[in-house]
Structure formats: structure tokens, C-alpha cells
Amino acid sequence: MTRTCPFVVGIACFAILGCVTVVQSQVTLEVTEGNSTCIKAELSASFSITYDTANGTRTVTVPLPGSAVVGVASSCGGDGRSPWLVALFGDGHALGLSFSSNDSLYSVANLTLQYNLSDVSTFPEANSTDVVTVETTSVGMVARVNTTYRCISASSVIVGGATVTFSNVTMEAYMTGDDLSPNESVCTADQIFTTAPPPPPSTTTAAPAPVPTPPGTPNQGSYSVSNSNGTVCLLARMALQLNISHFSASQNKTIQEVVNLLPNQTTSSGSCDPTSATLVLTQGSATNLSFLFTLNTTSNRYHLTGLSVVAAWSDMTAPFITSNSSLDYLRGSLGRSYMCISEQTLAVDHNFSLNTFQLQVQPFDITRGQFTQADECQLDQDNMLIPIVVGAALAGLVLIVLIAYLIGRKKSHAGYQTI
Numbered sequence: 001m002t003r004t005c006p007f008v009v010g011i012a013c014f015a016i017l018g019c020v021t022v023v024q025s026q027v028t029l030e031v032t033e034g035n036s037t038c039i040k041a042e043l044s045a046s047f048s049i050t051y052d053t054a055n056g057t058r059t060v061t062v063p064l065p066g067s068a069v070v071g072v073a074s075s076c077g078g079d080g081r082s083p084w085l086v087a088l089f090g091d092g093h094a095l096g097l098s099f100s101s102n103d104s105l106y107s108v109a110n111l112t113l114q115y116n117l118s119d120v121s122t123f124p125e126a127n128s129t130d131v132v133t134v135e136t137t138s139v140g141m142v143a144r145v146n147t148t149y150r151c152i153s154a155s156s157v158i159v160g161g162a163t164v165t166f167s168n169v170t171m172e173a174y175m176t177g178d179d180l181s182p183n184e185s186v187c188t189a190d191q192i193f194t195t196a197p198p199p200p201p202s203t204t205t206a207a208p209a210p211v212p213t214p215p216g217t218p219n220q221g222s223y224s225v226s227n228s229n230g231t232v233c234l235l236a237r238m239a240l241q242l243n244i245s246h247f248s249a250s251q252n253k254t255i256q257e258v259v260n261l262l263p264n265q266t267t268s269s270g271s272c273d274p275t276s277a278t279l280v281l282t283q284g285s286a287t288n289l290s291f292l293f294t295l296n297t298t299s300n301r302y303h304l305t306g307l308s309v310v311a312a313w314s315d316m317t318a319p320f321i322t323s324n325s326s327l328d329y330l331r332g333s334l335g336r337s338y339m340c341i342s343e344q345t346l347a348v349d350h351n352f353s354l355n356t357f358q359l360q361v362q363p364f365d366i367t368r369g370q371f372t373q374a375d376e377c378q379l380d381q382d383n384m385l386i387p388i389v390v391g392a393a394l395a396g397l398v399l400i401v402l403i404a405y406l407i408g409r410k411k412s413h414a415g416y417q418t419i
């Protein structure tokens with residue numbers, strides 16, 4: 001395990017960052033008040049920022065330098081304010097993370113990025129000298145209170161025209177001691193890597209041979225996740241097809257490989273929390289898919305926010321790893337399941353998409369281990385509409401023919417009488 005982890009992280013960075021050669025330093029940031037530490041973060045981050053020049057836009061990638069310092073605006077919160085970590089770097093640039101919590105969980109409530117376009121060494125030829133501030137509340141970093149949030153895998157947050165990519169994160173807010181808690185809340189992306197590390201490509205695995213011709217429609221599998229007390233908390237039945245673009249060892253070029261998940265060789269696992277649920281599907285040592293559903297307690301609706309894949313197929317030169325945690329698919333309402341019989345394509349990134357068929361999922365609020373009434377997807381409703389429209393048109397046609405026949409009969413009757 002300890003041997004494969006760094007290897008996996010290396011590949012993950014390669015796959016997700018697309019091999020951006022940015023020197024990443026590990027930065028340690030601490031917010032203290034009096035003698036005690038309330039927030040501590042050890043992380044690497046890089047910023048990909050798009051800005052205007054006189055002749056078009058330009059994108060630069062800037063790492064969070066090791067020289068970053070904690071700004072005075074940082075605070076431990078209290079008096080109705082949120083704990084806030086502000087890291088200052090370079091010529092007037094800043095990264096801010098604000099936290100919120102309740103009795104059981106804490107999370108990054110918002111992320112602020114400030115960058116100074118007058119810094120010509122970072123933003124050459126910028127046509128503006130503004131200090132730009134962008135902010136987002138979709139950060140996706142959540143941990144249990146009194147635990148350290150850990151996410152070694154790279155994860156990206158989109159904020160305004162910029163993308164912040166974090167990696168190697170260990171962080172705790174609302175600390176009770178001066179050191180990071182030894183208990184950890186591990187992010188979903190890392191869980192996948194630790195539950196099923198992909199084998200090194202050189203080993204002979206039982207991976208299915210690549211299928212040169214597109215496979216047929218996949219078979220439907222039934223999967224479930226249970227709580228620690230054995231209660232079923234997530235149900236899914238679906239047929240899945242992976243569409244991965246990767247470098248083929250045999251053909252010496254990048255190919256598009258479409259592979260069906262085989263339900264009879266796939267096992268399911270996962271976890272359920274009040275507002276998030278994870279389903280991990282593992283097919284042998286070759287394919288590992290992870291779904292993250294989140295519940296919006298304001299709207300009482302859930303959707304698929306995250307999808308990750310680890311694939312170690314025989315024709316790959318290296319395991320394929322990718323994830324996206326800002327998706328918005330399979331939207332259903334709490335207390336109901338979500339159903340889509342029609343084929344749907346869930347695009348995850350430019351190299352990976354997942355085709356689903358005959359799908360029904362319920363990630364929250366399962367009663368007696370069974371699906372409840374379903375919210376049906378638009379595609380199914382449209383498909384339902386076609387037979388209705390065709391049927392109505394046929395009925396109309398029959399009616400017209402019938403009327404025409406009756407009129408014709410009446411006319412010919414009248415004709416006979418005049419003779």
C-alpha cells in the first residue's frame with residue numbers, strides 16, 4: 001500500500017493536470033489566537049488564471065509559493081464571524097478559505113482568490129492594472145469535527161476565470177489541540193486509491209482484453225451500500241459503459257476504448273452520510289468507478305456531483321485515473337428515486353465519459369431496502385411522448401377516413417335516390 005500510493009499520486013497529477021510542469025511547494029499555514037492554533041493547513045496549490053491582453057486572452061499557471069504567509073485578516077472566528085485563513089503571496093495576491101461547521105462536520109464554506117494584474121512579471125501584457133477578486137462557495141472540502149481533512153489527490157476548484165488546483169492537502173479547522181488530529185477524514189478521491197490501488201502496468205492482470213469493435217449494450221447490475229448497522233442506505237441498478245481515451249500500447253497511439261462494466265464480476269461498496277453518499281463499483285483489479293451524490297438540504301434535492309475512475313486495462317501503458325467533483329447529473333428529489341431508462345452520457349472530462357442505460361438510483365432516504373417512486377428523466381418523458389403523438393396522429397387519421405367514408409356513403413345514397 002505505502003509503495004503504490006506515491007506512484008498513484010504521480011499518475012493522478014499527470015492525468016489531471018495534463019502534465020503541467022509547475023514547481024509545487026508544500027506550504028504550511030497556521031492561524032493562531034492567543035497561544036492556541038485554530039486552523040492549520042499543509043498543502044500545495046497552483047492557480048491557472050486567464051486574463052485580458054491587448055490582443056486577446058492569456059492563461060498563466062502560478063504556484064502558491066513556499067514564501068506565502070498568513071495574512072492579518074485571518075481569524076479564528078467567533079462573534080458571528082467565520083474562521084478565515086488568508087495566505088498572501090507575491091505582489092498583492094491572496095488565497096482565502098473561510099470555514100463553517102456544526103456539531104458533526106466542518107467545511108470550507110467559501111474560497112476567495114485575489115490577484116493583482118499590475119504584477120507584470122506574473123501577468124505579462126495585461127491590459128488592466130486591477131486587483132481582481134473572485135469567490136466561490138463550491139469547494140467540496142468537508143470533514144468530521146475533530147478530524148484532519150486529508151486529500152492527497154489533486155482536486156480543482158473553479159473560481160471566476162481561474163482554476164485552483166490543490167494537492168497533498170492535510171488541514172484542520174476548529175482545532176482543539178495545537179497539532180493536527182491523528183483522526184482523518186479522507187476525501188473521496190483518496191478513498192478510491194486506497195481501497196483499490198491499480199496494479200503496476202507491468203504485472204499480468206486479469207484485465208479484460210480490449211475490444212476492438214464497440215461492445216453491445218451492457219447488462220444491468222444491481223448494487224447497494226449498507227450502513228455500519230447493516231441498513232441499506234443506497235440502491236442502484238444500472239447498465240454502465242465506460243468510454244476512455246488513452247494511449248494504446250499495441251497500436252502506439254491514442255485510441256477511444258469503449259468497455260462495458262460486467263455486473264457479475266463487479267462488487268459494490270461505499271458509505272452514507274446525512275448529506276453525501278458514495279457508491280464504489282469495483283470490477284476485478286481492472287476497473288474502479290466511484291459515484292458521489294450530495295443532498296441539498298435547502299431544496300431537498302440530490303444530484304451526482306462527483307465521478308472518479310481508475311482503469312488499468314491490458315492495452316494501457318499506465319493506469320488511467322481521472323475525477324471530476326463539480327458535476328450536476330442524475331437530479332432527484334429526497335424521498336424519491338431517480339430513473340432514466342434511455343441512454344445518458346455523463347461527460348466527466350475530455351478523456352472519459354460514462355454511458356448509462358436502464359438506470360435507477362436512490363442515494364438517500366431508503367425505506368425497507370426498496371426503491372421508492374421515481375423521478376423520471378426528461379429523455380424518458382420525451383421517448384414516452386413519441387408513441388403518444390404517433391398514436392394520436394393515427395387516431396386522427398382513422399377518424400378522418402371514417403368521416404370521409406360516412407359522407408361518401410350518404411352522398412352515394414342520395415345519388416341512387418335521384419335516379
Ligand SMILES: *[C@@H]1O[C@H](CO)[C@@H](O)[C@H](O)[C@H]1NC(C)=O
Binds near residue numbers: 034035
Ligand atoms: C500564552 O502563554 C504564556 C506562557 O506560556 C502565558 O504567559 C500567556 O498568558 C498565554 N497567553 C494567552 C492569551 O493564553
Ligand SMILES: *[C@@H]1O[C@H](CO)[C@@H](O)[C@H](O)[C@H]1NC(C)=O
Binds near residue numbers: 054055
Ligand atoms: C500579440 O500576442 C503575441 C503573443 O501572444 C505577441 O507575440 C505579439 O507581440 C502581440 N501583439 C501585440 C500588438 O501586442
Ligand SMILES: *[C@@H]1O[C@H](CO)[C@@H](O)[C@H](O)[C@H]1NC(C)=O
Binds near residue numbers: 054055128
Ligand atoms: C482589455 O482587452 C479586452 C479584449 O482583449 C477588452 O475587452 C477589455 O475592455 C480591455 N480592457 C481594458 C481595461 O483595456
Ligand SMILES: *[C@@H]1O[C@H](CO)[C@@H](O)[C@H](O)[C@H]1NC(C)=O
Binds near residue numbers: 092093116117119120
Ligand atoms: C500590485 O502590484 C503592483 C506592482 O507590482 C504594486 O505596486 C501594488 O502595490 C500591488 N497591489 C497590491 C494591492 O498589493
Ligand SMILES: *[C@@H]1O[C@H](CO)[C@@H](O)[C@H](O)[C@H]1NC(C)=O
Binds near residue numbers: 110111137
Ligand atoms: C466568504 O468568507 C469571507 C470570510 O469569512 C466573508 O467575508 C465573505 O462574505 C464570504 N462570502 C460569501 C459569499 O459567503
Ligand SMILES: *[C@@H]1O[C@H](CO)[C@@H](O)[C@H](O)[C@H]1NC(C)=O
Binds near residue numbers: 104145146176
Ligand atoms: C471535539 O473535541 C472537543 C474537545 O476535545 C470536545 O469538547 C467536542 O465534544 C468534540 N466534538 C466532537 C463532535 O467530537
Ligand SMILES: *[C@@H]1O[C@H](CO)[C@@H](O)[C@H](O)[C@H]1NC(C)=O
Binds near residue numbers: 227228231
Ligand atoms: C442504522 O443507522 C442509521 C444511521 O447510521 C439510522 O438512521 C438507523 O435508524 C439505524 N437503523 C437501525 C435499525 O438501527
Ligand SMILES: *[C@@H]1O[C@H](CO)[C@@H](O)[C@H](O)[C@H]1NC(C)=O
Binds near residue numbers: 243256258353355
Ligand atoms: C466515446 O467518446 C468519444 C469522444 O467523446 C465519442 O466521439 C464517441 O462517440 C463515444 N463513443 C460511445 C460509444 O459513447
Ligand SMILES: *[C@@H]1O[C@H](CO)[C@@H](O)[C@H](O)[C@H]1NC(C)=O
Binds near residue numbers: 252
Ligand atoms: C510509435 O510512434 C512514434 C511516432 O508516431 C514512433 O516514433 C515510434 O517509433 C513508434 N514506436 C513503436 C514501438 O512503434
Ligand SMILES: *[C@@H]1O[C@H](CO)[C@@H](O)[C@H](O)[C@H]1NC(C)=O
Binds near residue numbers: 219262264265
Ligand atoms: C458474466 O456474464 C457474461 C454475460 O452475461 C457471461 O458471458 C459470463 O460467463 C459471466 N461470467 C461469470 C463469471 O459468471
Ligand SMILES: *[C@@H]1O[C@H](CO)[C@@H](O)[C@H](O)[C@H]1NC(C)=O
Binds near residue numbers: 102103104105274275
Ligand atoms: C451538519 O451539517 C451537515 C451538512 O452541512 C448536515 O448534514 C448535518 O445534519 C449537520 N449536523 C447537525 C448535527 O446539525
Ligand SMILES: *[C@@H]1O[C@H](CO)[C@@H](O)[C@H](O)[C@H]1NC(C)=O
Binds near residue numbers: 296297298299
Ligand atoms: C440548494 O438549493 C437552493 C435552492 O434551490 C439553492 O439556492 C442553493 O444554492 C443550493 N445549494 C447548493 C450548495 O447547491
